Amino acid sequence: MKKIFILTTASLYCIACFCQPASLDNSFNGNGKVTTAFGSRNSANAVALQTDGKIVVAGYTNVSGGDYDFALARYTTNGALDNSFAGNGKLAIGFGGDELANAIAIQQDGKIVVAGEGDNHFALARINSNGTLDNSFGGNGKIFTDFRQFAGAHAVAIQQDGKIVAAGFTNDIINQHLDFALSRYNSNGTLDMSFGSSGKVITNIGVAFGDNSDDEAFALAIQPDGKIVIAGRTSYPNQTGANFALVRYNTNGTLDNSFDTDGKVVTVFSGGIPRALAVQKDGRIIAAGEAGGAMGLVRYNQNGSLDVSFNGNGEVITDFGTALHAVAIQADGKILAAGFTKTGSGDFGVVRVNANGSFDNGFDGDGKVATGFGASETAYGIAIQSDGKIVVAGTKVTGITSDNPVDDFVLARYMGNHPSQIVAGIIAADKINIVSSDVAAIGLYPNPATGILYINKTTSLASASITITDVSGKICRKLLISGNDNTINIGMLAPGVYMAII
Numbered sequence: 001m002k003k004i005f006i007l008t009t010a011s012l013y014c015i016a017c018f019c020q021p022a023s024l025d026n027s028f029n030g031n032g033k034v035t036t037a038f039g040s041r042n043s044a045n046a047v048a049l050q051t052d053g054k055i056v057v058a059g060y061t062n063v064s065g066g067d068y069d070f071a072l073a074r075y076t077t078n079g080a081l082d083n084s085f086a087g088n089g090k091l092a093i094g095f096g097g098d099e100l101a102n103a104i105a106i107q108q109d110g111k112i113v114v115a116g117e118g119d120n121h122f123a124l125a126r127i128n129s130n131g132t133l134d135n136s137f138g139g140n141g142k143i144f145t146d147f148r149q150f151a152g153a154h155a156v157a158i159q160q161d162g163k164i165v166a167a168g169f170t171n172d173i174i175n176q177h178l179d180f181a182l183s184r185y186n187s188n189g190t191l192d193m194s195f196g197s198s199g200k201v202i203t204n205i206g207v208a209f210g211d212n213s214d215d216e217a218f219a220l221a222i223q224p225d226g227k228i229v230i231a232g233r234t235s236y237p238n239q240t241g242a243n244f245a246l247v248r249y250n251t252n253g254t255l256d257n258s259f260d261t262d263g264k265v266v267t268v269f270s271g272g273i274p275r276a277l278a279v280q281k282d283g284r285i286i287a288a289g290e291a292g293g294a295m296g297l298v299r300y301n302q303n304g305s306l307d308v309s310f311n312g313n314g315e316v317i318t319d320f321g322t323a324l325h326a327v328a329i330q331a332d333g334k335i336l337a338a339g340f341t342k343t344g345s346g347d348f349g350v351v352r353v354n355a356n357g358s359f360d361n362g363f364d365g366d367g368k369v370a371t372g373f374g375a376s377e378t379a380y381g382i383a384i385q386s387d388g389k390i391v392v393a394g395t396k397v398t399g400i401t402s403d404n405p406v407d408d409f410v411l412a413r414y415m416g417n418h419p420s421q422i423v424a425g426i427i428a429a430d431k432i433n434i435v436s437s438d439v440a441a442i443g444l445y446p447n448p449a450t451g452i453l454y455i456n457k458t459t460s461l462a463s464a465s466i467t468i469t470d471v472s473g474k475i476c477r478k479l480l481i482s483g484n485d486n487t488i489n490i491g492m493l494a495p496g497v498y499m500a501i502i
Contacts, residue, residue: 028079028413033411036249039063041061042071043287046058046104050106055391056075056112057074057393061092070093071093072104073089073090073093084131090425093118093297095142096119097116101123103378104156105164110483117168120146123152124138125142127141137188138189148170152169154168159184159222163188166182167181169232178214179202179203180205218289232274233274234266245266245267246274246287249263250359256476260304260305267287272292278327284307287300288326290322295323298316306394309357325379330383331419334360335353339378349368379412384416389415390410476493
């Protein structure tokens with residue numbers, strides 16, 4: 001008789017020894033940490049994962065001894081530099097002046113897009129998977145986009161149709177303040193003329209004081225429906241500190257008036273700067289950054305209102321650190337964010353909160369972990385591997401009191417609690433792991449089950465999609481359940497370890 005067991009939260013605790021969330025992964029360079037030098041001044045500002053598990057980090061370096069260039073490094077899954085990338089795993093890209101790479105995205109075909117600022121313009125480069133510049137992009141793999149007197153890109157993302165979107169800032173020459181800047185490109189690097197005004201959009205937040213607010217976008221996310229959300233700071237004349245500002249655009253670059261009636265939302269902090277953005281599966285939006293000198297997370301409903309189910313007021317603020325620079329959402333809906341802590345001279349700080357905004361005590365005991373590299377370190381990027389491990393990238397400053405400090409790329413990899421990790425350490429087979437709090441709230445029983453799983457509807461469920469996969473992630477069954485359904489047929493599944501995901 002075939003049996004499938006439901007792995008409950010209590011069961012997870014029993015096997016935690018196989019995978020302690022937030023502990024450093026010693027299979028990554030022997031101790032979970034990697035340091036990479038380019039020139040004397042370097043900064044790792046963003047991280048992305050390839051489909052083969054390799055890790056790509058982007059930032060800047062002065063390896064040439066003078067001007068700053070875009071810098072990329074690619075690592076194998078064990079943390080070693082990947083010599084199949086640019087010969088030694090490292091690549092510097094110069095445009096002829098000072099260029100800083102702030103963001104990275106990987107296309108479906110494996111090509112790497114990097115965005116930043118250079119010569120007072122948006123600067124973008126596209127790199128082939130072997131580390132060479134892609135000459136089909138702008139003719140030589142590099143493009144500049146001018147806005148006004150000066151501009152710079154802080155974020156980049158790839159649409160499902162392959163078009164590239166970048167966000168940052170530009171100045172208002174007349175009033176001498178900054179505005180949000182947004183551009184969209186075709187796959188060959190030309191501006192997409194169907195977007196905004198000749199491929200570009202400039203937005204002033206201007207909520208309280210006309211068009212004189214000072215605005216700078218740092219983060220970008222594309223919703224499943226193609227709408228574009230950007231987040232950044234806004235401040236007004238005679239105001240102390242800045243505030244969180246979010247703007248949502250339709251696919252053609254016009255403001256989306258279904259988002260707080262005018263496409264713009266401002267959340268007031270004293271010194272509030274959102275640095276990162278993520279969209280949940282249910283469409284709610286997470287912004288992470290600085291809130292008055294502390295780490296801050298804010299969650300918004302799809303219409304732009306604060307989600308009061310998130311910590312009671314839509315906001316989570318902790319003085320564990322001074323700022324968050326990166327955010328990512330796990331498959332189970334938990335939220336990871338990384339930045340700069342107040343421990344020592346400053347370390348990588350990673351926090352994990354539950355979907356309701358409470359800190360996840362299953363993550364290093366209190367939902368917070370600090371990691372030092374022997375100097376002062378700030379985390380600027382975070383990514384979640386398919387096995388649930390957490391990769392964080394940033395910068396180490398070893399000469400913080402020196403006139404000529406030395407900065408290096410630094411990475412850390414932490415254990416997560418993705419189901420494929422958890423079940424890998426279980427000898428007994430025939431288990432199904434509940435990885436979504438929504439599924440757990442519904443309840444699947446009995447335990448063990450034979451042929452049929454029953455849904456115990458302790459909460460209202462209009463409709464949901466449940467996917468059953470094996471430990472490799474292969475989909476074995478996917479079905480829609482409605483308010484009238486109460487069973488799932490598992491009779492066709494062979495004995496083994498399975499996961500149920502909503």
